[in-house]
Amino acid sequence: MHELTTTRSNPQIDPSLHIWGWEIPVYLFLGGLVAGIMIISGYFLFKGRYKHSYFSCFWLPHISLVLLSAGMFALFLDLEHKLYVWRLFTTFKVASPMSWGSWILILVYPTLLASTLTRVPPAFQNRIKLFDKVSAFINQRPQLVKNIGVLSMIVGAILGMYTGVLLSALGARPLWNSSILWVLFLTSGLSAAAAFVHLITDDKYERELLAKADNGFLIFELFLFAQFIIGLLSSTQVHQNAAHLILSGPYAAVFWVFVIGMGIIVPLIIQLLAVNHKVQHTPVAPIMVIVGGLILRFVIVDAGQFSRWTIAGF
Template sequence: MILAEQIIELTTTRHNPHVDPFMAMWEWQIPIYLFLGGMVAGMMIISGYFIFSNRYKVTNCACFSIPFTALVLISVGMFALFLDLAHKPYVWRLYTTFQVKSPMSWGAWILLLIYPALIANILMRPSPWMLKFIPKLSDISAKINQHPFLIKNIGILNMLFGLMLGAYTGVLLSSMGSRPLWNTSLLWVLFLTSGLSTAAAYVHLIAKNKEESELLAKADNGFITIELFIFVMMFLGLLSSARPHIEAAQLLLTGPYAPTFWVFVIGLGLIIPLIIQLLAVNHKIRHTPIAPILVIIGGLILRFIIVEAGQYSHWFNAHFK
């Protein structure tokens, strides 16, 4: 019963559908959690790929700095989720059971499992300040690095759990059939791709290795292109469905959320960064932090719009003729 109440608290609207939708965006906990969860998922996939492809042998590989940031971000995200729960003292009960049909149950266990994967990544090469406080970490690191097969598996685990975390952030919402905008099988693909895009933008922004920075800029161009294609497919699916789904799509296309969606998500968050990064990777202009920053901000605004517009859309709000 507690599990069901927590899911309802997480996914149901808490604002009047007749209130200005942009004022409702002050309810920030769930969008922040979904954004940070998706970004951490992308970071884990990128870091895991670098480890699996032996890039960890490069001294300044981003795979050694990413997990620190990821641990902080996922912890902040989980704290935001905790603030949103109605029954905070009972959150521990999520870990006394596993409900196969419950996205919240899957998510709770996935969030628990990603910590060991990130910590294993960190232990491959602990930072100097960690060794200062825990000198024995150097022995653990030495033992890990003696076994290339173990390192490969650390990379695989990071990629696997990253994929699960990124997909889960979309499945959590799409399982709500009462919310037409969320009830699409492409939502988890959109959130996973967006998470990869924002993570690639972040690594491109902070990477000390120029080759990795260039690689992530090219990868982000691919993720942005895929994300635009997913939007097209998602809207085609909604517009060819029942009346509530059509009206849900119109909330973003022509309705009250359209200006923010088209300007900040599609325009500034995807198309403009794509143009800038295409010119940069083809050496027409110099690489600039503007594009990755726009991608990250666009990914954050996307979560706010999807969450708020999804709560605004409802079968009972549809105007049947």
């Protein structure tokens, strides 16, 4: 036998860590979604689609500004010492992923703003003179538009990676301590963003293209999940225990049904049929992908907090 009893019962710590509630998964999901949107809209800018469509090059970055602000508000709500939040921006700690993240988010806003100004719809012209001037300046320089597109893709990729690195840097939680997590969250963010554009764009070309792209992202995500789980199962006992939390433990039902089944496999089948013109495009598959991406963050954040190094002692 091996029995441990403790007199400690600190709130949010015992019997298992539960310091992060809904705010962090929502923040990580919205951060990943915006990262994916930035990569997609950056690609469209790079390819010159801003000449044909207002949606991907104007509305998407605008929507991203709102989504990212909502995500940052969720993060702000999570802080326990809210009045001191400005401390994040008075220092830079190289070893702290959260410090990197706060400065990356500062880069994201001007990048999104530059993207929105590449093509302003007529309804929004002649309202703010400065924006009109900047927009005209950008439009006269096609190479600058391409550069903004590349910048948007790079900053988006960094943002998407950061949402995974934030967790995987915390080695005390075996489930998060995986080198796959950043690429898994980046791919999930891309998949949710492709589904999001697929869902709301009025451009047939973009809808078809992003449904195809999303199928690729979903297949790659399945491959990454396999890598993530195999990596944990082939590691130490505590990492194996962490993997079993989502494979057969208390988080298994949500993981298999909502993340893998409803979030990846079912929408993948529907979208494969849709892109092969066997069924029509409907909002069902993209909504499932988006909800699956959100639930993935909840499962990973919650199960990660539950996982611990207790095998060698309390």
